[in-house]
Amino acid sequence: MYIVLGAGGNVGSRVIETLRPAGEKIFALVHSEQKASAVDGGNVEAVVLDVLDSAALRAVFQRGRRAFLLNPPAHSGTDTNAEELKTARSIATALTDSGLEKLVVQSTYGARQGDGVGDLSVLYEFERLAEASGIPAAVNRAAYYYTNLDMLLEPARKGMITTAFPEDFILPNLANGFSRRSR
Template identity: 25%
Template sequence: MFVIFGAAGNVGRVSAAALRRAGCDVRAVVRSAEQGAVLEEIGCEIAIADLLDAASVARAIEGAYAVQILCPVPRADADPATTMRRMIDVSANVLRADPPQRVLALSDYGAEHPSGTGITTLFHTLEMRLAPIPAQLTFLRAAEHMHNWARILPVALARGVLPSLHHPLTKLFPTVAAEDVGLLAAELLLDERPAKEAPRVVSIEGETRVSALDLAHTLGALTHRQITAYEVPRGEWAAMLQGAGLGENHARLITDLYDAHNAGRIDVETGISERRFGSTALADVFAAILARVAATSTASAAAR
């Protein structure tokens, strides 16, 4: 049994579908029965779990051969770092008590740094807490997800301006499509190579690094509009993020992350031997996001 946490998410649902295509039994772990409906249609067993509840996590991994674990940063939380650390502790304790043969943790570029990287510091904690588990352990470190820009694209379309915390606008940085991460995760879970004592660390990013200017150009080309990239001044980051609905603590995690990004600390760890590259282009991801935005707008208009 392959157990996929976060199976309703952009990465998890791709992993679950790939494993089902490979003929594997898959238990899709989600937060609600509604989230599991589509996964059930492709033959997944559905488990409902709360990552803060050890008993539900233990039930989800019972009888597992392999587990793909994800501890997401909780968005609507007054103290997301503390809550995510609790999720990590719960998952690590349960996996240590009932270890499967294989564990793959979805991690982040820069997770080798113990401090000073904002959100990414939490993925360092995840890796450190999982490291002692007696299983064949893989950390899949992904670059910034292209889909993260989904929340900003409607604003960019409304104003003709794409705000960026990446400085300068010409700076190239790694990104990756969630679909490519999900497919690689499934591939690594199925990889039967002999186990090593140390965790296996694999990185993934897209074939081409991009800049904020590239993002704006791509969005403009897809929408046949003039979209200008805007370098948000450092002193305005916190206010902008809180104005978008994030709490003060969450905003601080993001500002610390982009400070680290702009200092060149969020990248492939020096000496990593396994680097992979996704094939999905930025334009394809943005086109899919725009299609969903248009469909949502159409549905909202029809409801009125």
């Protein structure tokens, strides 16, 4: 059985789509009934829980063999680093005595220690906590999350996208098998 944390989000829902055809049972962890209704059905069982409830999370982990873990984003109106560190630590605590045999941990390119680097330091800590669990883990450090560019949709509609990339930079897009030149 597989467990997918954040199953109702952009990344987690894609993991569910990829695993579903195999037919093995999937526990799709989400934070709301609304998200649950979007993923529940067939071999996918939606489980609504608060990741800050380590005991409830551990109980779900104990029902599976392999887990896809991501640290859910905190509400932007909070101290996101502090809140995301709380969830990372809660998830790590839930791994203790879970019986899981393998983890896939979603992180990001550039995750590192340091102050003033935003969620890069939080995700670095999340990686370290998962690895410290003793459960074999593969850390996926994706280079780009295109949802981070959502804020550029309105300017794009007006014909301009401002980026930090140089004009001749080629942005790799391996998921779709091609690259686009930025302008």
